[in-house]
Amino acid sequence: MNVIMTGGRGFLGRHVAAALQVEGVMPRLLGRHEGDLRDLSTAMRLLAGADVIVHLAADVGGVAYLDARCGSAFHANHELGLSVIAAACRGACRRLVLVGSPCSYAADSPLPLTECDLERGIPSGATGSYGFAKLAVSKAAEMLCASAGIEVVTAIPSNLYGPGDHYETSRSHVVASLVRRAVTAAVTGQPRFEVWGSGVATRDFIYVTDVAEAIAAIVLSDRTFAGETFNLGSGVETSVREMAELIAKAVGGDVRPWFNPAGPVGYTQRVMSIESAREAFGYSPTTSLDDGLSRTLAWIRAEGLDRDWIVAERRSAAA
Helix, strand or coil, X not given: CCEEEECCCCHHHHHHHHHHHHXXXXXXXXXXXXXXXXXXXXXXXXXXXXXXXXXXXXXXXXXXXXXXXXXXXXXXXXHHHHHHHHHHHHCXXXXXXXXXXXXXXXXXXXXXXXXXXXXXXXXXXXXXXXXXXXXXXXHHHHHHHHCCCCEEEEEEECEEECCCCCCCCCCCCHXXXXXXXXXXXXXXXXXXXXXXXXXXXXXXXXXXHHHXXXXXXXXXXXXXXXXXXXXXXXXXXXXXXXXXXXHHHHHCCCCEEEEECCCCCCCCCCCECCHHHHHHHCCCCCCCHHHHHHHHHHHHHHHCHHHXXXXXXXXHHHC
């Protein structure tokens, strides 16, 4: 089986690749260095010969990152997705696995989010343009790939966290951002770390390995997919306050979260139904928040990121 992964060297991509390798499949990993997939001729060249394409590449970040790039968040991701679809249709691809976003759900979607609610309305808010781009790509793939005999399936991870996440302050998501702030505060002797919002907003946090293994299962499945979408979350609603407290506990010391109501929050309440994925291919996440945070912090320390963050903090204070 020839599996090619766009964004294969990114946060989720590295974990999906590892999950496939455990099953004896060595995917080809594409990143920015191989070429700009928004160019159709480049996409056709790089994706030629793929039996399965896993499209993970995206221009994405946290709420502040997407809010500041509303236009480019749509155009870059939409253009990228359409190019991958066109290359798949012109090649030998038999299955296209797209990775979507919970940002594609409309703000008034009932909870828990179920896949049928993607038809409910238009994504909105700070992350709406990104969510709309991902939704448009999935719908385009469902329409265009069927005539080429290509199976299409979209996986929608909820709020990912874990080793290899983006911890840079300019684009980190909520858990990565809080972990970096908490670790830095603890090591530098600060009593507290900032949390945007009041802490009452909720999310569906999921450890990256649980999602990666599910995507690998989709790639390898003998099941026929015909435009299905599957939520890949924990199915558990957790407040940002609860997460911040868990991070403070995992980091250790006396550091505590400080809630800044003026900070950007995004949607106030989110949790996913994971029943469709459970029924289709036995999806069952196993990593608790405590275990996931412990593994994440162990990786951060092993990589020396905590030391790098302290250096960056001191340089910023001295500037």
